[in-house]
Amino acid sequence: MALIYHVSFFLFVVLTGIAVVGSAAGLIAQAWLSGGQRRWDVVIVVGSYIALAVMSTLIIINRLWSIRVALSQIPKAYIPVKEEDAPKDVYKLVEAEYTRASLIAYIARPRNKVAPGWGTPGGDLENIFLPRALLDTLSTVDAAVRNLLPSLLPIRPQVTVTQHLAPLTEILHGEKFHEQIRLYDALVQRARYGYVNEDLLLTELEYMEGVRLSAELAKVFNALSVLRQPHPNVNARDFASPSPVLDLLSQTSLSDPLGSGLSS
Known part of the structure; x- marks a missing residue:
């Protein structure tokens, strides 16, 4: 599913770019070849597409900023990663490292609040070896x-x-x-x-x-x-x-x- 989504998105972006460039080239060629006063249409067409490019750039920047803000608000303690969110090898590596870190954290948990050879925390002999x-x-x-x-x-x-x-x-x-x-x-x-x-x-x-x-x-x-x-x-x-x-x-x-x- 993730592969289909990424391929289709890339394909539509390429097709949209080709359509925009093709329409601009056609309008400019038609205005230029008509001659006379119609050549001023070239300026209008070029100006329109420049305005379109500027607006598109602003929209993209705004979208990227919104995504970054949304990601920064996700709690870092736990971010679920599904198998389809990353390549298979990457997902397996993340899963293995997460499991290893979980085991280390579990093993490192104190089983007894009294460390051998040390005084009981909170008691009269606290922090005394x-x-x-x-x-x-x-x-x-x-x-x-x-x-x-x-x-x-x-x-x-x-x-x-x-x-x-x-x-x-x-x-x-x-x-x-x-x-x-x-x-x-x-x-x-x-x-x-x-x-x-x-x-x-x-x-x-x-x-x-x-x-x-x-x-x-x-x-x-x-x-x-x-x-x-x-x-x-x-x-x-x-x-x-x-x-x-x-x-x-x-x-x-x-x-x-x-x-x-x-x-x-």
Whole structure:
């Protein structure tokens, strides 16, 4: 149908052009060959056809402008293209690309509003990358530990928290306390290397647990560093033994911030 429409339209345009040119040539030839006053008819005929050409041009321009305005008002989000509106190969290409774009848009739709490793949008942890935020707590714990033991080197990325705190094992006793350190160490390792597997990235609950553990560890180490200063009830030589330290922690209500974690 589209082919018949375009061919017929082109044919009628050509026939109309031939008819106009033929009629103009006939009238001009007749006026010129008649001679005398009839030759002025040539001017009239030529002027008439010039006026016709100008009017036709104006009509065409107006029509093209109207079509452009109408097309600009069509919503760009969806313009239906029928098979007869374009060549077969073009239509198939448009159809294939539209299908591909639709599949990409569908696959890209979020299935869960929570991205792995990130805080929930609209929550307290929005726009926070949980592994990076938990690793930032290492500096607080490390500073508290080195206040207690200045000779300790700063923590390095390839060293675990348990290895870093190994020099304090002679001071800090209690299985539950060491269990808290191991839990914090496990969360830190997840934060460091969890990116290799999406399932290993920290959740919000794990991140909050890690922050709690880091705060409590820093609190204990800071308390011990304060108690290491000269005290009327503790001699400097007694610091190697945990008993006086634990007694003083009991007096300052900091003996067990981790829940019986400093019991001897």
